[in-house]
Amino acid sequence: MSAPMSAPSIVPRCPDRVSRRPHRPCIRVGFSVKGEPDTPSREELGWRCPPGLPPKAWSTRFHVLADMIASTDAFASSSSSSKVVADLGCGHGMLALGLAASGRVSRAIAIDVSPDEIEVANAKAARANEAVAELLGATSPLPVDVRLGDGARALVPEDAADVVCVAGVGGRTMIKMLKAAGLDKPKPTGVRTDGGADGGADGGADACAGVTALVLNPPATDVPSVRAWLIETNAWIVRDERLVVENEQMHAMVAATRRDVSDLLEAPVPAASDAPVRVVEREPAHDADDDARWGGDGSCAGGGGEFAVVADVHVGPVLRVVKPKILGLYLRNRVEYFENRRRGALDELRRCQEAEARSPAVECSLALSSEDEDAASFLVEARARRRRAQAEVTRLSKIVGVMSTVLGEVNMKALEEAGLGGTLDLPQAR
Numbered sequence: 001m002s003a004p005m006s007a008p009s010i011v012p013r014c015p016d017r018v019s020r021r022p023h024r025p026c027i028r029v030g031f032s033v034k035g036e037p038d039t040p041s042r043e044e045l046g047w048r049c050p051p052g053l054p055p056k057a058w059s060t061r062f063h064v065l066a067d068m069i070a071s072t073d074a075f076a077s078s079s080s081s082s083k084v085v086a087d088l089g090c091g092h093g094m095l096a097l098g099l100a101a102s103g104r105v106s107r108a109i110a111i112d113v114s115p116d117e118i119e120v121a122n123a124k125a126a127r128a129n130e131a132v133a134e135l136l137g138a139t140s141p142l143p144v145d146v147r148l149g150d151g152a153r154a155l156v157p158e159d160a161a162d163v164v165c166v167a168g169v170g171g172r173t174m175i176k177m178l179k180a181a182g183l184d185k186p187k188p189t190g191v192r193t194d195g196g197a198d199g200g201a202d203g204g205a206d207a208c209a210g211v212t213a214l215v216l217n218p219p220a221t222d223v224p225s226v227r228a229w230l231i232e233t234n235a236w237i238v239r240d241e242r243l244v245v246e247n248e249q250m251h252a253m254v255a256a257t258r259r260d261v262s263d264l265l266e267a268p269v270p271a272a273s274d275a276p277v278r279v280v281e282r283e284p285a286h287d288a289d290d291d292a293r294w295g296g297d298g299s300c301a302g303g304g305g306e307f308a309v310v311a312d313v314h315v316g317p318v319l320r321v322v323k324p325k326i327l328g329l330y331l332r333n334r335v336e337y338f339e340n341r342r343r344g345a346l347d348e349l350r351r352c353q354e355a356e357a358r359s360p361a362v363e364c365s366l367a368l369s370s371e372d373e374d375a376a377s378f379l380v381e382a383r384a385r386r387r388r389a390q391a392e393v394t395r396l397s398k399i400v401g402v403m404s405t406v407l408g409e410v411n412m413k414a415l416e417e418a419g420l421g422g423t424l425d426l427p428q429a430r
């Protein structure tokens with residue numbers, strides 16, 4: 001990752017105001033980052049907006065995705081002149097157009113299930129082709145195929161796709177698309193990529209038999225489940241993970257290399273230490289509004305009540321090695337926030353202990369079987385409150401502990417030297 005262009009300022013925000021553009025993959029971080037601390041400049045990446053198209057349509061997210069695609073083993077270490085990427089759920093087709101215009105792929109296939117999106121993608125491809133012809137006098141169009149279809153079903157084995165990209169699609173849909181394409185299995189040996197049976201009937205599994213890399217950009221909140229799925233299939237090794245902050249939103253991307261079925265016999269199953277660290281922060285759901293505020297769908301039964309997911313920090317093995325600055329900022333924010341809450345929980349525990357000690361049942365040395373029912377029930381309630389407070393302190397201590405460990409791996413000194421320090425006005429502990 002490159003040096004920042006300018007130091008970011010960090011502004012606290014209400015969680016429900018963070019997703020200004022809900023259709024873009026984003027993570028609710030409870031604060032916004034102004035500036036793009038972890039994002040290479042366009043010049044540094046060497047990618048440009050496809051010709052003939054408005055530069056604004058070519059986002060930094062596309063830059064980084066394009067860079068990740070070009071950096072996969074399938075392309076970066078291949079001497080083959082055939083480098084084919086399939087973008088499933090391409091929307092307006094910008095990524096495929098950008099890749100084709102950059103010359104770093106030999107062909108980009110842009111597929112979307114929506115006729116409206118495909119119409120726009122075709123119009124953009126036509127404009128880019130006109131601009132290429134005008135600017136460069138090129139007679140052959142950009143090597144982009146725009147296709148209407150359901151994921152990899154629109155591919156055929158003759159396409160010989162090497163890399164599949166899925167961006168801006170929810171985690172569940174993404175996994176469904178990948179499974180339908182047979183991408184939940186290692187690469188079969190002796191795959192023919194030069195033709196064969198039509199891939200349409202089986203969801204594109206034949207057409208994807210030669211795929212060796214995936215580049216995925218689910219909504220940041222779905223990255224944990226997508227990453228876990230990649231690891232669980234035993235078919236993929238996570239090679240690259242990047243975080244980008246753009247328009248005050250955090251985007252997360254994961255690239256993986258496909259294992260070959262023949263290496264599986266010898267290659268060990270990834271060690272537990274390679275597995276991602278997961279911290280799921282949950283807290284009791286207070287009311288429907290609160291649930292909605294935090295996304296609602298994260299609620300689950302446990303510990304005697306409904307819980308809403310407050311945040312789901314998932315630090316994958318690659319991010320832990322790369323230690324991007326935005327991860328440091330995010331973790332520092334959360335460590336401080338949960339440390340404040342832990343202090344609040346400790347105060348509550350002290351109050352509960354005092355109340356328990358002052359209980360009339362204790363003071364009068366009455367047993368719970370005492371005839372003084374009021375005193376006995378006061379003591380039962382005080383004990384239950386103290387146990388809940390104790391459980392809360394334990395829970396918050398665990399979160400702070402794991403987050404601090406990961407934060408310790410991020411070089412905060414380098415971060416501050418780069419002007420990325422700064423203090424956060426944290427939300428108040430409740």
Ligand SMILES: C[S@@+](CC[C@H](N)C(=O)[O-])C[C@H]1O[C@@H](n2cnc3c(N)ncnc32)[C@H](O)[C@@H]1O
Pocket residue numbers: 023088089090091092111112113114117149150151166167168169173177
């Ligand atoms: C939010 S857009 C993302 C567009 C683009 N990939 C990006 O990252 O900006 C998601 C797109 O996925 C498409 N999509 C969803 N399910 C699909 C499927 N099964 N096959 C093809 N496209 C699909 C939708 O039509 C939509 O255009």
